[in-house]
Amino acid sequence: MTTAAPARTSFLLGLFGAGIGGSLTPAMQEREGFASGVNLTYRLVDAERLGYGVDNLAEMLDWAQRFGFDGLNITHPFKQVVIPLLDELSDDAHDLGAVNTVVFRDGRAIGRNTDWSGWGRAFRRRLPDAVSDRAVLVGAGGAGSAVGYALLEQGSAHVSIVDVDVEKAQACATRLAKRFGDDRVAATTDLAGALASAQGLVNATPTGMTGHPGLPVPAELVREDLWVSDVVYFPLETELIHLARSRGCRVVPGGGMAVFQAVGAFEYFTGVEPDAERMVRHFEELTR
Numbered sequence: 493m494t495t496a497a498p499a500r501t502s503f504l505l506g507l508f509g510a511g512i513g514g515s516l517t518p519a520m521q522e523r524e525g526f527a528s529g530v531n532l533t534y535r536l537v538d539a540e541r542l543g544y545g546v547d548n549l550a551e552m553l554d555w556a557q558r559f560g561f562d563g564l565n566i567t568h569p570f571k572q573v574v575i576p577l578l579d580e581l582s583d584d585a586h587d588l589g590a591v592n593t594v595v596f597r598d599g600r601a602i603g604r605n606t607d608w609s610g611w612g613r614a615f616r617r618r619l620p621d622a623v624s625d626r627a628v629l630v631g632a633g634g635a636g637s638a639v640g641y642a643l644l645e646q647g648s649a650h651v652s653i654v655d656v657d658v659e660k661a662q663a664c665a666t667r668l669a670k671r672f673g674d675d676r677v678a679a680t681t682d683l684a685g686a687l688a689s690a691q692g693l694v695n696a697t698p699t700g701m702t703g704h705p706g707l708p709v710p711a712e713l714v715r716e717d718l719w720v721s722d723v724v725y726f727p728l729e730t731e732l733i734h735l736a737r738s739r740g741c742r743v744v745p746g747g748g749m750a751v752f753q754a755v756g757a758f759e760y761f762t763g764v765e766p767d768a769e770r771m772v773r774h775f776e777e778l779t780r
């Protein structure tokens with residue numbers, strides 16, 4: 493007689509990254525676990541504090557599995573370098589070239605990305621009528637690739653990508669064009685020209701974060717008829733969001749992406765659908 497494997501009764505999860513001490517993800521995941529009856533522990537593993545860099549990532553993944561972790565979120569600077577170390581990759585993570593969620597199952601490490609679905613869900617919640625708009629995306633790193641993927645996946649007619657590192661903008665556009673077609677996405681150095689024919693602007697650079705004050709684009713380009721989104725969520729009201737709001741623009745601040753990346757990861761980790769609105773309320777409590 494064969495016996496079915498016992499249902500999993502608890503989950504050990506963590507976040508791998510550098511300088512992650514202020515992350516709200518552990519609190520969001522543990523609170524949602526408690527509220528939904530899933531026994532879940534979520535630990536921060538700060539590579540900076542451990543003196544670990546990208547060369548130690550394989551070792552870190554290996555010991556996480558050996559020590560019984562069921563899954564990990566992965567953040568800066570590991571989102572791209574983790575890819576070759578995984579056994580399996582979801583199509584979306586492959587197409588956008590970054591992983592923020594690794595699930596360990598039956599000795600295999602499976603990479604996924606909930607940054608894009610998180611930003612997309614937060615966007616559609618606020619501006620459902622704007623999904624087909626033309627947009628300008630500033631910043632082509634890990635967050636920018638995820639936002640570009642989300643914009644195109646949810647129907648944006650065209651995305652122009654700008655980065656101070658022109659090669660990075662081009663590489664991001666080339667990658668997204670492979671998936672969505674080169675008539676819908678392009679890198680450009682002409683920010684003003686691209687914005688003139690767009691309805692939306694997304695900041696996916698660190699500019700505006702605590703410690704990186706300022707605006708990622710010249711103030712005069714923030715027109716009142718643009719919608720404006722920021723991925724930065726420390727602070728929640730960045731200089732860009734503040735300026736855009738004061739000019740009457742519709743805005744999507746970075747807090748929504750922070751919550752909905754956790755919503756998506758919770759479901760991948762546990763197989764249980766979390767209560768997303770409860771997680772939003774909890775995030776609001778944490779950031780009040």
Ligand SMILES: NC(=O)C1=CN([C@@H]2O[C@H](COP(=O)(O)OP(=O)(O)OC[C@H]3O[C@@H](n4cnc5c(N)ncnc54)[C@H](O)[C@@H]3O)[C@@H](O)[C@H]2O)C=CC1
Pocket residue numbers: 568607630631632633634635636654655656657660696697698699701707708709723724725746747749750751753
């Ligand atoms: N809300 C959320 O849940 C999340 C927020 N983030 C935030 O997104 C921001 C970016 O993170 P990553 O993409 O991982 O960083 P990254 O370092 O991979 O990419 C940032 C990119 O912005 C470019 N850049 C910097 N200043 C610029 C400027 N003024 N104009 C044009 N390009 C510029 C850089 O050349 C780089 O390519 C960080 O502040 C991070 O905290 C990241 C992930 C999730």
Ligand SMILES: O=C1C[C@@](O)(C(=O)O)C[C@@H](O)[C@@H]1O
Pocket residue numbers: 507509512515516517565566567568592607750753757
């Ligand atoms: O980059 C981020 C932010 C994060 O690292 C956090 O600190 O909340 C959690 C990651 O899952 C996400 O991809």
